[in-house]
Amino acid sequence: MEGWKEHLVERAEEAAKRYLADSPACHDWDHTLRVRDNAMRLARAEGADPLVVEVAALLHDIGRPQELADQGKTDHAQLGAEMVLTLLPQLGVDDPRFIAHVAACIRTHRYRTRQPELIPQSIEAKVVFDADKLDGIGAIGIARSFHFAGRIGARVHNTEAEALSDSSYSREDSAYREYLVKLRYVKDKLLTESGKQMAKQRHEFMVAFFNQLNEETLVSDK
Secondary structure (H helix, E strand, C coil): CCHHHCCHHHHHHHHHHHHCCCCCHHHCHHHHHHHHHHHHHHHHHHCCCHHHHHHHHHHCCCCHHHHHHCCCCCCHHHHHHHHHHHHHHHCCCCCHHHHHHHHHHHHCCCCCCCCHHHCCCCHHHHHHHHHHHHCCCHHHHHHHHHHHHHHHCCCCCCCHHHHHCCCCCCCCCCHHHHHHHCHHHHHHCCCCHHHHHHHHHHHHHHHHHHHHHHHHCCCCCC
């Protein structure tokens, strides 16, 4: 093993913790740990390079604090990819191909990006993409959506019409709005067969949850 690989994961962990120290819970160190766990499970199933996947998963959100600070004006995936070009050499990595590979995984992990050049290409990038998306759906995805909605002062619940009539970071930017505009489509965007299998049950749970929530919050006009 090349010398720079020894203890690289531990160094990447410490760096990620520093960058995410002040992040809100929906995108904090706990989220990164869950993404790392998802990613390693998918990497084993898909035959991806485990070191590239683990380091990219650990560092995938280091640009997120800036995006949250300016309410989405910064693309955290692009910023994170730029940051690792400097960070990984500081962590002792002297292989430019490895650095570029990790940067590509981070640059292409964002769900909302539609540019063809930012679609994950390598199996490692696809694994990191899927691992991050899996943490956004199912029970944990719902929990994170409610946390975000509470942090910005959005309503606990609203109707579909109300949710879709307003924009991000508004009072109507509820967990239900996040489900309507994003979460219910995630399962169809995953790129690996293993990821798609994991997403199926999580998706079904979300559908059942919001159906139940809608039933419980119906308000009669009579």
